Amino acid sequence: MKEKMTEQSIKLFEKKGFSETSIQDIVEANGVTKGTFYYYFSSKEELLMDIHLRYIDDLLLNQEKIVNDDSKSCKTKLYDIIYMLISNIKTQGASAKVFFREMRNLNEEHLSEIIPKRDQFRLTIEGLLLEGIEKEEFRKDLNAPIATFGVLGMANWSYQWYNPEGAASEEEVARTFTDMILKGIDQ
Amino acid sequence: MKEKMTEQSIKLFEKKGFSETSIQDIVEANGVTKGTFYYYFSSKEELLMDIHLRYIDDLLLNQEKIVNDDSKSCKTKLYDIIYMLISNIKTQGASAKVFFREMRNLNEEHLSEIIPKRDQFRLTIEGLLLEGIEKEEFRKDLNAPIATFGVLGMANWSYQWYNPEGAASEEEVARTFTDMILKGIDQ
Amino acid sequence: MKEKMTEQSIKLFEKKGFSETSIQDIVEANGVTKGTFYYYFSSKEELLMDIHLRYIDDLLLNQEKIVNDDSKSCKTKLYDIIYMLISNIKTQGASAKVFFREMRNLNEEHLSEIIPKRDQFRLTIEGLLLEGIEKEEFRKDLNAPIATFGVLGMANWSYQWYNPEGAASEEEVARTFTDMILKGIDQ
Amino acid sequence: MKEKMTEQSIKLFEKKGFSETSIQDIVEANGVTKGTFYYYFSSKEELLMDIHLRYIDDLLLNQEKIVNDDSKSCKTKLYDIIYMLISNIKTQGASAKVFFREMRNLNEEHLSEIIPKRDQFRLTIEGLLLEGIEKEEFRKDLNAPIATFGVLGMANWSYQWYNPEGAASEEEVARTFTDMILKGIDQ
DNA sequence: TATGAATGAGCATTCATTCAT
DNA sequence: AATGAATGAATGCTCATTCAT
Numbered sequence: 001m002k003e004k005m006t007e008q009s010i011k012l013f014e015k016k017g018f019s020e021t022s023i024q025d026i027v028e029a030n031g032v033t034k035g036t037f038y039y040y041f042s043s044k045e046e047l048l049m050d051i052h053l054r055y056i057d058d059l060l061l062n063q064e065k066i067v068n069d070d071s072k073s074c075k076t077k078l079y080d081i082i083y084m085l086i087s088n089i090k091t092q093g094a095s096a097k098v099f100f101r102e103m104r105n106l107n108e109e110h111l112s113e114i115i116p117k118r119d120q121f122r123l124t125i126e127g128l129l130l131e132g133i134e135k136e137e138f139r140k141d142l143n144a145p146i147a148t149f150g151v152l153g154m155a156n157w158s159y160q161w162y163n164p165e166g167a168a169s170e171e172e173v174a175r176t177f178t179d180m181i182l183k184g185i186d187q
Numbered sequence: 188m189k190e191k192m193t194e195q196s197i198k199l200f201e202k203k204g205f206s207e208t209s210i211q212d213i214v215e216a217n218g219v220t221k222g223t224f225y226y227y228f229s230s231k232e233e234l235l236m237d238i239h240l241r242y243i244d245d246l247l248l249n250q251e252k253i254v255n256d257d258s259k260s261c262k263t264k265l266y267d268i269i270y271m272l273i274s275n276i277k278t279q280g281a282s283a284k285v286f287f288r289e290m291r292n293l294n295e296e297h298l299s300e301i302i303p304k305r306d307q308f309r310l311t312i313e314g315l316l317l318e319g320i321e322k323e324e325f326r327k328d329l330n331a332p333i334a335t336f337g338v339l340g341m342a343n344w345s346y347q348w349y350n351p352e353g354a355a356s357e358e359e360v361a362r363t364f365t366d367m368i369l370k371g372i373d374q
Numbered sequence: 375m376k377e378k379m380t381e382q383s384i385k386l387f388e389k390k391g392f393s394e395t396s397i398q399d400i401v402e403a404n405g406v407t408k409g410t411f412y413y414y415f416s417s418k419e420e421l422l423m424d425i426h427l428r429y430i431d432d433l434l435l436n437q438e439k440i441v442n443d444d445s446k447s448c449k450t451k452l453y454d455i456i457y458m459l460i461s462n463i464k465t466q467g468a469s470a471k472v473f474f475r476e477m478r479n480l481n482e483e484h485l486s487e488i489i490p491k492r493d494q495f496r497l498t499i500e501g502l503l504l505e506g507i508e509k510e511e512f513r514k515d516l517n518a519p520i521a522t523f524g525v526l527g528m529a530n531w532s533y534q535w536y537n538p539e540g541a542a543s544e545e546e547v548a549r550t551f552t553d554m555i556l557k558g559i560d561q
Numbered sequence: 562m563k564e565k566m567t568e569q570s571i572k573l574f575e576k577k578g579f580s581e582t583s584i585q586d587i588v589e590a591n592g593v594t595k596g597t598f599y600y601y602f603s604s605k606e607e608l609l610m611d612i613h614l615r616y617i618d619d620l621l622l623n624q625e626k627i628v629n630d631d632s633k634s635c636k637t638k639l640y641d642i643i644y645m646l647i648s649n650i651k652t653q654g655a656s657a658k659v660f661f662r663e664m665r666n667l668n669e670e671h672l673s674e675i676i677p678k679r680d681q682f683r684l685t686i687e688g689l690l691l692e693g694i695e696k697e698e699f700r701k702d703l704n705a706p707i708a709t710f711g712v713l714g715m716a717n718w719s720y721q722w723y724n725p726e727g728a729a730s731e732e733e734v735a736r737t738f739t740d741m742i743l744k745g746i747d748q
Numbered sequence: 749t750a751t752g753a754a755t756g757a758g759c760a761t762t763c764a765t766t767c768a769t
Numbered sequence: 770a771a772t773g774a775a776t777g778a779a780t781g782c783t784c785a786t787t788c789a790t
Binding site: 040 | 749750751752
């Protein structure tokens with residue numbers, strides 16, 4: 001039931017937004033009553049935190065698997081991370097949107113748990129770029145921190161427009177983005 | 188007064204979010220009473236629409252100036268647009284955040300006015316990429332629509348992290364992004 | 375202007391009700407601004423009182439003309455009063471509806487001016503019935519006070535259903551009612 | 562509680578009017594808080610509809626009982642209906658006043674449910690008159706529709722003046738009215 | 749595990765009214 | 770004679786939360 005309620009809530013939060021979704025909406029979507037909600041969650045905010053944790057922990061796990069694979073080059077790892085983020089949209093798109101849009105609604109205490117994890121994800125990419133520079137896979141003059149934000153921006157922004165049902169496949173998008181990042185668009 | 192209230196509202200919406208900001212918050216920030224708000228705005232949503240229109244119209248105007256300058260190459264125009272978006276953060280950052288985050292709170296009618304404008308901005312960039320391909324400034328095999336989303340993602344995501352008061356200048360960010368896009372990060 | 379505003383207000387009060395009509399509605403219907411309203415009326419309630427006074431004074435005047443005509447029998451006077459009330463609907467229907475429905479919205483002081491006038495109208499009819507009994511035009515055993523309420527009920531209720539544009543003429547309605555009252559419906 | 566709140570609301574609506582009675586007034590009269598009101602009613606208008614339905618359904622039920630009694634003449638049935646309406650004031654007076662005065666505050670949809678019922682009540686009386694004419698209990702030349710409005714006017718208007726605590730009994734009023742209608746006041 | 753009744757604070761909005769100009 | 774800016778109290782309604790059962 002808790003699981004089911006969380007899933008439904010993610011859908012509702014994605015569609016209507018966290019503040020715009022009432023406990024009433026959530027329990028109606030689950031065919032239960034308000035009391036049931038408070039049996040499983042101590043507050044609406046706690047549910048939001050659950051969703052955040054679940055999303056970022058899963059993301060960090062996947063990222064870790066990629067970067068820890070010593071058989072791959074930095075370039076490949078970069079592609080894999082971008083591909084992971086894009087293909088995530090199909091399965092985790094709603095969670096991702098909630099994660100990026102609704103973080104503001106977490107309380108101080110919860111924020112202080114989430115923000116380091118979000119930063120860790122970014123800094124791992126930054127570390128990958130630095131490693132790539134060192135291994136002469138990437139340009140020496142690259143501003144790694146800013147480039148990292150660029151990579152993240154490209155990938156995360158997809159949540160605003162990418163439709164897994166549409167014409168472009170995840171591979172196509174990930175490939176186009178990685179190509180842009182690696183080779184540039186210059187003729 | 189209307190002007191002043193709009194400015195204050197943008198700040199509040201950026202900090203707390205649209206739904207989380209009450210009319211009470213807005214009028215207190217302006218030292219007036221609720222009646223005054225409704226003297227100038229017919230609803231909270233109308234104020235949000237005002238903010239959206241102002242932002243996107245200004246953006247389209249700036250974009251138009253850039254792309255209509257026939258003395259510039261496509262590459263330069265691309266840099267100019269990226270720079271414009273980044274440097275916009277200093278003066279228009281709050282508006283931009285409100286624009287990207289709160290669009291969902293507009294009603295159907297207002298959305299149908301804003302979405303075409305937002306699309307127009309994107310399609311103008313896509314047009315610039317296509318023109319660049321034709322003029323052999325950009326790679327022939329570039330997937331222009333996806334690349335456009337990449338460019339926009341990089342630039343728009345800055346609103347989530349770029350701090351104009353911080354170490355990196357707008358030029359630096361814009362230059363790093365343009366370099367990434369043009370030359371790639373490949374060694 | 376004051377005249378025009380009063381007329382428009384009567385229409386609005388009839389259609390939407392006194393409480394449901396805002397000063398804003400009234401001034402918009404007159405193409406002026408709120409300030410103008412308060413230049414002519416000291417309050418919304420005062421406007422309502424104006425309408426009440428105007429209506430009841432006119433009614434009393436007409437009634438007086440009828441009962442003071444010594445050439446007429448009591449029966450004829452009764453018919454005349456009923457006809458006057460019914461035909462009033464065409465010209466004064468809106469005022470009448472406002473009068474009967476919205477009296478509750480007058481303040482104590484104003485009520486104490488209106489109620490005696492309304493009672494006077496009724497008591498004049500009661501007096502007419504009593505006079506008719508004495509002159510042996512009406513049944514001796516008639517309960518004049520209750521019968522008066524009956525006559526008033528019939529006539530005043532017309533405001534709830536009588537449509538001057540409809541099939542039945544005022545004469546027809548007044549004639550049917552007077553016949554009912556005088557001869558009854560008994561075979 | 563819902564029952565209790567409805568009863569209290571009827572009293573308040575009668576005394577102050579629907580629009581002039583706030584939810585605050587209602588909950589204070591019941592010693593509960595606003596939330597409780599909205600737990601039982603989805604809106605103030607819905608409460609009004611409840612009151613309307615309850616009243617008119619009860620009235621139609623009583624009317625039906627009277628007209629379906631084949632042992633009675635049309636005259637007796639007419640008396641019974643008038644008596645029912647007058648004696649109703651003691652038990653249902655407040656509801657009746659709310660019904661007649663506040664119908665305008667129902668929304669379109671609710672009105673379309675109430676109006677046919679109100680018309681049904683009237684048309685049943687009209688049918689009774691027509692039947693009486695046919696059975697030669699009533700005058701052949703009677704204009705049944707208008708006479709019906711006359712009967713209803715007399716009876717319904719009582720809600721504006723009849724005081725069950727006062728000198729005249731319900732029987733007296735009903736008898737006077739029925740006499741007027743049947744025999745007229747003519748000497 | 750789950751419900752249903754109740755709370756109380758808060759919200760967007762309306763409105764009659766005031767008043768300097 | 771009329772305006773336009775502003776007020777402040779009130780209104781209908783929503784909502785996260787509590788708690789006895």
